[in-house]
Amino acid sequence: MMCSDIHIDDVSQDKKQSARELLKSLELSRDGCVYFVRDRVRWSFYIVRGKLVYASHSLDSFERLERHLRSLSREVPSLNDKLRSQLRLMFDDPSPEKAKYKVTSEMLCVEYLAILWLVDENYLPKPMAGKLVARIIQEVVESFLCLPNGNFNDIYYEHFLQQTYCSLSIDRIVEVVNQRLKAWYSLGPTIRSPYQCPYLVSQSTAEKSMSPETVQRLGRILRGFNFCQLGALLSKDPLAIAKQLSILISDGAILLRDPLSPFDMLPHTYYLAPEAEQENITQLSETFVDEVSSGDDIANISQAFKSQSAKTWKIVCIDDSESMLSIISSYLGREDFQVTLIQDSMKALMKINSIRPDLILLDIGMPNVDGYQLCTLIRKSSALKDIPIVMVTGNKGIIDRARARFAGATDYLTKPFMQADLLKMMMRHLL
Structure with a gap:
């Protein structure tokens, strides 16, 4: 080379x-x-x-x-x-x-x-x-x-x-x-990056434009995902989603947060240009104003969110650390997650059988029965074998990942993790 x-x-x-x-x-x-x-x-x-x-x-x-x-x-x-x-x-x-x-x-x-x-x-x-x-x-x-x-x-x-x-x-x-960048620029200065994260903060304001049922679904999916991730979830262009949500952002129904790490290192689509260039950029943006009316935008985004499931997801978290269980519970403490916390790995299999969760978060380093052993036991059960199992550990080595895969793990989440990391994991396996 x-x-x-x-x-x-x-x-x-x-x-x-x-x-x-x-x-x-x-x-x-x-x-x-x-x-x-x-x-x-x-x-x-x-x-x-x-x-x-x-x-x-x-x-x-x-x-x-x-x-x-x-x-x-x-x-x-x-x-x-x-x-x-x-x-x-x-x-x-x-x-x-x-x-x-x-x-x-x-x-x-x-x-x-x-x-x-x-x-x-x-x-x-x-x-x-x-x-x-x-x-x-x-x-x-x-x-x-x-x-x-x-x-x-x-x-x-x-x-x-x-x-x-x-x-x-x-x-x-x-x-x-x-x-495309002209279109992104026309949404500024409020929307200035495809990696900003919209959150629903006022249901009552949003209900002036769409039905309560659609607003509820909107709130369930706007949980820390950026425009690009929402595009993947809804099978839509992130730019189209940003345009359609811009009405609710202007009304104050949706709050935008800055891009999360590492996407905060990427340049913005809207920026303060030198004064000499500002007039030209403004004129350029005005020539690219979307002709779709506000009503059509609301109708489009309403239709996209109507298709989203209203299901409450059952999550089982197994960890011998009470503090870790508390952190996970707080991260998932929403009405669309039913979280069951289990500290004793010896009793976990019986509880999982009765709950039949949609996803299992499983710590590796536990006494008596460790995460690898418990994962293997879960995979041997015909009723549980297809449930996504995410191994949660502070170990980052290739051997740990290989053991997780051989035990039947679906995915791997490394400690320490932020709420956004956990929600992205939910997106991969539930939404």
Whole structure:
């Protein structure tokens, strides 16, 4: 593997450049991977014959893959929750000692290896892999083009993808994304990022625009997910969701919170431009005002949320630590979760049999019967074998993950975790 500095289009490294200029200059790059590091985020672009065949950035790339796989699962049923969890256990291991992908990931994004595996194992047809890759490219380019002008240090790698599934004209993808960014900009300054998290804070205000039943469903799904995650849940474009919710945001029915880590490191779609540029940007935004009326927006978002289940999910949490059970209970303390806390692993199996939960959160390090043993026992029960089991542990090593997988675990949650991490786990396996 050889890598070397490359000065694309002979542009001086001392000259401030725009992300758009840099991306368009890749049309003249050799086949391979060109990546840029800016504000601690690594942006990777894979080029073949001047076309863009993949793109990624270093912030939780597997979460991005999971979201797009979830959206595609409506067209490809094999991309179900169980398979997506299997992918995470196989490929998304943060342990530095995991040597299998340690070197490769410097030149080849680990999530792309997961896509290759899906195609090779016949879970994902090649045309659908092309659609998946195109959607990922669009999302990455959308964030990249929001970067302010500055100095970009670029590195070129000769190593290349084993197989490609789509080939996009850089001119065309820049044109499409620029139109989307104008639309995002028109929603500012309140909505300034696809990774902001909307929360329902006033049911009475929302009920002026939609039925109480729809408002209830709206509140159940707006529980810490950002616009991109909501897009995956509802199978809709995040931009469309932001437009439709903007009415309720303006009315004060919905409160927007800043992007959660690590997405707070990504640039905003709305920013305060230099005064000399502000007038031009304002005029540009005005030319892209959505002609859909407010009533139509409310009708659209109402229809999307009407399809959401009103089910109360039964969650069993098994942990010998009373403080950990208390934390999990507080994180899930909502009317749509019925949480059962179990401290004694010896009695857990009997209780699980009587409850028949929708999901089990299982600590690994417990006395008497540990999490691995209990998980194995649960999987031997014909009545319980298909319940998602999430192993909760402070251990991050490959051996621990392998043992969890062999015991029959569906997924893996590493301590310490935030409420958003737990809710994302709920999204993967329940919604």
